[in-house]
Amino acid sequence: MNYLQSGQALLTPNFYWGPYQTLCEEHERTLDTFRMFTEAGTLDVAALDAKLTEHLAKQGRALIFLNDPCNNPTGYSMTRGEWKQVVEVLLKHADKPVTLLVDMAYWLYAGDGDPRAFLAELVPLLGKTGLLFAWSGSKSYTHYGLRVGALLACVADDKDRNATQAALAYACRGTWSNCVRGGLVAVTKLLTDANLKNACDSERAKFKQLLQSRVKAFNAAATPKGLKYPRYEGGFFVTVFHPEAEAQAEKMKSKGVYVVPQKGALRVALCSASEADVPRLVDALAS
Numbered sequence: 001m002n003y004l005q006s007g008q009a010l011l012t013p014n015f016y017w018g019p020y021q022t023l024c025e026e027h028e029r030t031l032d033t034f035r036m037f038t039e040a041g042t043l044d045v046a047a048l049d050a051k052l053t054e055h056l057a058k059q060g061r062a063l064i065f066l067n068d069p070c071n072n073p074t075g076y077s078m079t080r081g082e083w084k085q086v087v088e089v090l091l092k093h094a095d096k097p098v099t100l101l102v103d104m105a106y107w108l109y110a111g112d113g114d115p116r117a118f119l120a121e122l123v124p125l126l127g128k129t130g131l132l133f134a135w136s137g138s139k140s141y142t143h144y145g146l147r148v149g150a151l152l153a154c155v156a157d158d159k160d161r162n163a164t165q166a167a168l169a170y171a172c173r174g175t176w177s178n179c180v181r182g183g184l185v186a187v188t189k190l191l192t193d194a195n196l197k198n199a200c201d202s203e204r205a206k207f208k209q210l211l212q213s214r215v216k217a218f219n220a221a222a223t224p225k226g227l228k229y230p231r232y233e234g235g236f237f238v239t240v241f242h243p244e245a246e247a248q249a250e251k252m253k254s255k256g257v258y259v260v261p262q263k264g265a266l267r268v269a270l271c272s273a274s275e276a277d278v279p280r281l282v283d284a285l286a287s
């Protein structure tokens with residue numbers, strides 16, 4: 001929130017993790033959205049461009065949150081081509097202070113391939129726009145209770161980097177204080193001790209495999225039933241579009257199937273549904 005002034009708005013897609021709104025409210029900022037998907041189900045980069053233009057005209061600066069890969073709540077992971085287009089849009093506006101925050105909480109749970117690959121597309125932003133990464137130690141290291149995370153700011157100049165660090169440290173102390181020391185020690189060990197790192201990697205790989213089998217089962221059942229949802233290749237959640245989301249969620253509840261209704265859609269947590277339950281879940285969504 002340090003990248004916006006009081007009363008200014010954060011920009012994020014219209015499907016976003018609810019606490020972004022809370023973060024804004026708690027810091028006297030507001031939240032504004034751009035349409036996430038085109039009719040063809042791809043990232044609506046033109047909508048981002050239009051809103052970014054608006055934000056810069058109105059507030060002279062912009063802060064954009066993109067949660068990728070495995071966006072919560074939609075499950076969508078952007079393609080390399082979409083990242084390239086986003087970067088082109090940001091560079092078009094780089095004469096003004098634009099900052100992109102990539103919320104990469106789920107980056108190690110995306111489908112196949114190198115989870116770092118998309119970073120190559122972001123390189124042209126260095127030195128041109130602000131570039132931040134929100135990283136979750138809890139999710140990356142399957143340690144939910146440890147409350148370890150980090151904001152990585154890409155700042156090339158030593159003086160600017162020190163100033164950024166000082167400003168963020170000050171803001172952290174005034175909000176949630178500091179990371180849990182035990183958690184920091186544990187995550188440091190997992191990063192630096194090869195044996196522990198390998199053990200943790202294989203533990204995470206098993207969880208990811210479990211999740212992937214649910215994702216596969218969901219896609220296999222949902223497509224023939226005609227459910228409408230974004231391309232879903234991995235991640236904890238998926239969002240199924242539904243015109244009567246509230247009513248449908250209530251109907252599903254009466255069958256013992258629980259989903260979270262939002263505007264025009266239902267969030268489904270595959271992370272908490274077993275593979276065996278997926279057909280019942282899909283039937284309830286489709287009925």
Ligand SMILES: Cc1ncc(COP(=O)(O)O)c(C=O)c1O
Pocket residue numbers: 017067072103105135136137138139144148149
């Ligand atoms: C999109 C997104 N970002 C960030 C977080 C925060 O992750 P944590 O507090 O577990 O590190 C979550 C947690 O659910 C999330 O869904």
